[in-house]
Amino acid sequence: MASDGTEIRASSLGEFGLIERLARILDESAKDGDGVPGLVLDIGDDCAAIRRESLTDVYTTDTMVDGVHFRTGEISWRDLGWKSMAVNLSDVASMGARPVMSLVTLGLTGKESLSDLEELYRGIADITQELGGVVAGGDIVRSPVLFITVAMTGEAAVTAGGAAFNRARLMAGSMTGSTAGAGYPTAASQLKFEAGSKQAADGAALLRRDAMSVGDLIAVTGTIGDSGGGLRVLADGLSGTAADLLKRAHFRPVPRMAAGVALVTQGVVSAMDVSDGIADDLGKMCMASGVAAKVRMPAVPVSDELKACFPDDFTAIALAGGEDYELLFSAPEPVMAAVAPSIGVPVSVIGEVIEGEPGSVTVVDERGRPIEMAVGWDHLDG
């Protein structure tokens, strides 16, 4: 990417030399008081070590591969750094948890320039300073394709007493116990955890996928489809202010960290982030919760920019576009009424949880007629 005459090939520095240069970016960007809470050891030893005071931690990982999840030359290196962290932060937000720290793995072809990788790390510094989850370590490996894997740890925002409402709500919910064994992932436990008992025993409140109840209202934060619209803008070569905003939504999504914590603090128990398209993701939540959903398309919040760029397609883009990183959640009407105006971001009620084939989502138009939906994309195929 960089084209000045002084370009330094990153591989010429060796692994430790490169780590030192990239760590410098994070260091220079840090303000007083930034940093991993309780950090004992960061990069330079076999493991990072952190003193953890919370009772319940959450763990997630997401990977971006060149040519699959992004294209160098299309996304800037700084945005790539931002986005690789954002997708993980969004997972933490959608649990109602707070980010603690990250491990960053770079798979490098050896052709990357140092200045490009430094830009990548500036993007990482940008978002971790704003939203947390600072880098405590990682790994750099050689690879025929550039990829970035982030593993992130967070801590439950609400524990013990604060979860009392949650626990009562979960116990009273529509869930049945699963037959999951000794903590191992099973086909059954993948779809439904013993939410009530585990949550109660644990004392921590988390926003789960499997805790929707029939009668809940379904809502989303922000607007839906802008990131998918950004991808279409790139494919179609559109330009202008609206197109630029959509591209920014695609390249530099802002995960809803504070909103996630606000939701769990105010008694919401079921949420996920919108990464694969609202229809697909809502289907996953319904499947995990053993329920169905009905969504009113006119209620799905769509930006004026998306409508302006794609006056004919905005509905399809909003339903199936993906990578919105907004929060999709459900709650009984009284909880929703209290939460909607008080979590600091726009909330739109888009439908409700109903009985039916588990996982089935019906989207209806302004006259109540079902809208044919594109199937959500699959990570392995798409």
Place this chain on the structure above:
Amino acid sequence: MASDGTEIRASSLGEFGLIERLARILDESAKDGDGVPGLVLDIGDDCAAIRRESLTDVYTTDTMVDGVHFRTGEISWRDLGWKSMAVNLSDVASMGARPVMSLVTLGLTGKESLSDLEELYRGIADITQELGGVVAGGDIVRSPVLFITVAMTGEAAVTAGGAAFNRARLMAGSMTGSTAGAGYPTAASQLKFEAGSKQAADGAALLRRDAMSVGDLIAVTGTIGDSGGGLRVLADGLSGTAADLLKRAHFRPVPRMAAGVALVTQGVVSAMDVSDGIADDLGKMCMASGVAAKVRMPAVPVSDELKACFPDDFTAIALAGGEDYELLFSAPEPVMAAVAPSIGVPVSVIGEVIEGEPGSVTVVDERGRPIEMAVGWDHLDG
């Protein structure tokens, strides 16, 4: 790899179908009482969630890329699963910590067969049942090259009172404080952490790279060079019992989990695992600790099998081979004398920590003459 007529291409199952099949392997392999301690949520939600009772956790990640760190067709899928976990478990062992759980990311080309990936997961189940670090979640992405990234969490084995000896020992050590900032990785902190003060404040004992002191004896567990020998066996096409043992050391290394905990429990403060070759890794420890080292080559433990296969080269292989996943540690003579016979694995004292150019390692032969060393390989170049 699989060549039977019923081969199922893994990508035909889609991401969730594949996750279900692979999770089944872990489930079927699990015995009662296995599983992640305190698991609240495993795969199927946005994050894994775990109730943590320890005060200090460690975090590490390691990646294996096809064609760089292994070759499909050369290593079996089951061994590949084993090894991808072993390299992370070894990092946890070398901190004196106990493994808690793992996130596994698979980068798949789409050409892998289901049966091969199931074998991979059987290898993962083999080692986690034996040594811990069971899988709590992960990610599957499409990639032009097969890769496996594991992010692992562990907990300090010794905390508070148990670390009293450690703290005293650290405070009395040869370390000086670094100028590291607010917990951010810096060029300085990469080489030297504020070991004494952080360790004391934290109350947890960890085996660190930066805590060697002049006068310490240096030791290693097991034998050195077998894995590097296995790689040479493959390149040279050797066969026979000795060659097979070396290949096994390369494909299925056994990290020193119990020995790591035993070391930290008995007051050792400085260790790392041998991944890049004993000369290179000892150099890193010396650099981090601001000291130099002298190693007597005849004291370096080398297996009869390595000598049998490579009678002329075994010294070079032992020094620079890498991927031994033995523990390299230092301690004052009285501590070493107590520890060596009591950690359950063979321990060989190979040299001592001396004053000198930080990071410099001198290896001498049986007559005290310096041996010319090959430079340790670099992850980015090798």
